[in-house]
Amino acid sequence: MGGKNATLGTGTGSLTQTAGSANQAGSVSLGASAGSKGTYQLDGGTLNANNLTVGDAGTGDFKQTGGSNAVTNTVEIAKNAGAAGSAYSLSGGSLAAAGMNVNAGGTLDYSGGSLSLGSGGGTLSNAGQVNVSGAGIRTVDAGVVNDGNFKVTDTTVSYTGSFTNNGGYHSDPSTNIFTNLTVGVNGYLTGGLGDVFQMQGDYFNQSTHNTRYGTLRKRRWSSPGRRIRWKQPGSSATSPGVASS
DSSP, X not given: OOSSOEEEOSSEEEEEEOSSEEEEEEEEEESOSTTOEEEEEEOXXXXXXXEEEEOSSSEEEEEESSSEEEESSEEEESOSGGGTTOEEEEEEEEEEESEEEEOTTOEEEEEEEEEEEGGGTSEEEESSEEEEOOSSEEEEEXXXXXXXXXXXXXXXXXXXXXXXXXXXXXXXXXXXXEXXXXXXXXXXXXXXXXXXXXXXXXXXXXXXXXXXXXXXXXXXEEOTTOOEEEEOTXXXXXXXXXXXX
């Protein structure tokens, strides 16, 4: 690899990196053409790229078990309609980028390693599926805007930036640590026995999905000394309060 741009998958292509440095001055694109598939396996070493597209007009699959993936600008997953089924799997190593877009039909699986966007000041925008799991603590060092689905399974996840939830957030069961959480009118949270939702900052709930909100009687809330604004489903009013465990 090298030069301006690198394309993997105008038909079917795959590449495995176990060591060394791959420096791409331009963009890396997996599944660039319609009907194609590109796979990148990063087990060790360093990948440096200006932009990374996992699924452009075709499908892409990026599997990272180790090493360092440093993207100057944005990671795009399932960029276009023909890229549905594209996925980034992060189970080890480090992924750093300015931002990440998980588009409709795309998936981010985060079960290990580290994920940092904009050194914490970037944004993970999700219109597809994000799955968080794995032993220990998964830290999402970024702000999050969720318009799709988040699924957190058997782990502890900590969000360093503000989280805006306009879609579905499902905890089964896990500890979920938010800096600030805003639930929009179309957003909802679901949880069950053993789930913990901890607010380090402010929690604003504007959800109108009273039939889909599954945390009210099944969860433990923790938000000591912080502001809570709760909008009753179907109401235009919010009521301030403080939630405790």
